[in-house]
Amino acid sequence: MPVIELHSPEPSPGSEVLQRLSAAVTSHLSMPAGQCWVLWRQVDEGEAYRPEWADRSSGRAPIGFVTCKESWSREQVGAVLRLLAGLLATELSVPEQEVYLTARRAAPGELLVRGGLWDGEQTPAPVVAQPIGTVVGGRREVADDDWGKERAVIRLDAATYGPEALFGLDSFSHVEVVYHFDRVKVEKIETGARQPRGNKDWPLVGIFAQRGKNRPNRIGVSRCRIVKVDGLDVHVEGLDAVAGTPVLDLKPYMTEFAPRGGTVQPAWSTEIMRAYY
Numbered sequence: 001m002p003v004i005e006l007h008s009p010e011p012s013p014g015s016e017v018l019q020r021l022s023a024a025v026t027s028h029l030s031m032p033a034g035q036c037w038v039l040w041r042q043v044d045e046g047e048a049y050r051p052e053w054a055d056r057s058s059g060r061a062p063i064g065f066v067t068c069k070e071s072w073s074r075e076q077v078g079a080v081l082r083l084l085a086g087l088l089a090t091e092l093s094v095p096e097q098e099v100y101l102t103a104r105r106a107a108p109g110e111l112l113v114r115g116g117l118w119d120g121e122q123t124p125a126p127v128v129a130q131p132i133g134t135v136v137g138g139r140r141e142v143a144d145d146d147w148g149k150e151r152a153v154i155r156l157d158a159a160t161y162g163p164e165a166l167f168g169l170d171s172f173s174h175v176e177v178v179y180h181f182d183r184v185k186v187e188k189i190e191t192g193a194r195q196p197r198g199n200k201d202w203p204l205v206g207i208f209a210q211r212g213k214n215r216p217n218r219i220g221v222s223r224c225r226i227v228k229v230d231g232l233d234v235h236v237e238g239l240d241a242v243a244g245t246p247v248l249d250l251k252p253y254m255t256e257f258a259p260r261g262g263t264v265q266p267a268w269s270t271e272i273m274r275a276y277y
Ligand SMILES: C[S@@+](CC[C@H](N)C(=O)[O-])C[C@H]1O[C@@H](n2cnc3c(N)ncnc32)[C@H](O)[C@@H]1O
Pocket: 141, 142, 143, 144, 145, 180, 181, 182, 183, 184, 211, 212, 213, 219, 220, 221, 222, 223, 240, 241, 242, 244, 245, 246
């Protein structure tokens, strides 16, 4: 879901264009790629009446129907319709104001997908996060190991924060950094199981039983040493995020928040971390 049906007297613009529409919608909704289907129906002019379609001198904009779950909010539906109208105008070289789109909602019990009848269980509304700052400096390329000595700066967004947001952070030795893996493409997100780093010697483990970057929501959590705090800048060592990474939150590390009692982990995870820091 969603399913997008486009009707037009023009022939299909081709599967690559339809695939781009699908990818833009899934990316906008932070859904795994491939979960939005697009159908193009070329209608015979004798079977359709739309005054704008009589004029063949310019591109003829399609009429479209977007079928989505009834649980989608008005805002979600509106945003997808606007996104699609803009994309169709660009891809088909047609006036955006002539693209007609409407949503159709599938009621609980009336949608069979991936072998199951959707029972209307509410999907939680998407959470939108505003980065508090950005990683400046440090490593530029996404690479697996040797993060221990890497130095970088986390710079708060000056439009929203002043230095007071960091007062007292320098009395802690370490900070926990929550950040967004913005270099991971939506189509690379893993929702099931995979071998960590694609290594055939390691077991197949669920995405939530590993810390790989290609995960739903693309959220990274790193604990690193504070070198110094200076105005809006937190200088850190051992942050495994590349330059330009959006930072979502900072929290001082407190021993008491570490696990109580001993910890256990499988052999592959110890192996993967051997050269990490
Ligand atoms: C395995 S993940 C673990 C990150 C974090 N410590 C965690 O546990 O959530 C770290 C990898 O993400 C990659 N990475 C860093 N910044 C990134 C970004 N902005 N987008 C995508 N990948 C990134 C790095 O190459 C690094 O090896």
